[in-house]
Amino acid sequence: MNIDRRQALAAVAATAALAAPWAVAQAAFPSRPIRIVVPFGAGGIADLTARAVGKELGERLKQSVIIDNRPGAGGVSAGELVARAEPDGHTLLLMSNGTAVSAGLFRKLPFDAQKDFAPVSLIGTFDIAVLVAQNSRFKTLAELLAYAKANPGKLNIATVAVGSTQNLAAELFKTTAGIEAQVVPFNGTPAVITALRSGEVDAGVEILGPVRTQITSKALRALAVLGDKRPVGLGEVVPTAAESGGPLAGFDVASWNALAAPAGTPRPVVERLQREVAAALATPELKQRLADLSVEARSSTPEQLGSLLGSEIRRWSQVIERARIARQ
16 A cells, blocks of 8 residues: 555544544434523523423434523523534523613623624524503504604603613604604503503503413503514504514514524524424424414524524614613
8 A cells, every 4th residue: 555545544544533522422412301491581482482382302313302481681602602612412402582671781791692603593483462441543554653743752652671672662663753752761662561551651562472461351452563574463453563664665674583592502403493393393293382372383404593693683773772772
């Protein structure tokens, strides 16, 4: 055997030896329970979505999926925990547009949302609605906008805390519509509902799921959703904001949840997770379970999720700057 051939065979053998441990690890994935770290408390839409998807994902991977709720600090604690976790696919982050908001809202984060995570897949989107009390003078979104334009600064819109998705969606809505209105933050959805029903505020902007029973029981009325499609189950009575035309034509803002792993997670592991998530979301049972939460099941490729995250970071950073919201 000549020396060139011996060197080539030796190189192949060395490469195989280095690759073997990774191949074994990937073939064995998952080798233990998978943890999904959720940056919200138990019982909310994000938590219930994670549990529904996690249950189906666990059955497909033949491993337990544990939901680890880590609320607070705008999702920073949860993100830091996952960013520092072993990059082997066994620890995942429930990402949301809150992840994108944090990138513009906080002066300094212990992680880079675009560099320190490996996107896996989108798992669902959910509507944000413009709400009024059932006895409100405003019967349509056009009427509300007409009033706001005729009475600059007099319309007030309730949302949850400053810097929340709902709060920033309200800021983007009024800027796009070309109206002057006061966005009034409250401490949680129940307080927003109370303020609407009591007449303390004229309108509210809130995620549809938590207020759906208020709408179906006719305590509140949804004038529109801010996304690009009418909501499932309410589409006959609730239009999109874009349908009002004018400056809102093409307006599309929705909340979303996704799964991401720590950066450095082997690509085959990410691809396995993505395939199983997509297959789970395609099942009629899980689709219905999420629809009952006012969540539209929707998967994506890792690349599509990465692109969405980047565009959302740019969008919300601009909204935060225009609204002059102090960075934390």
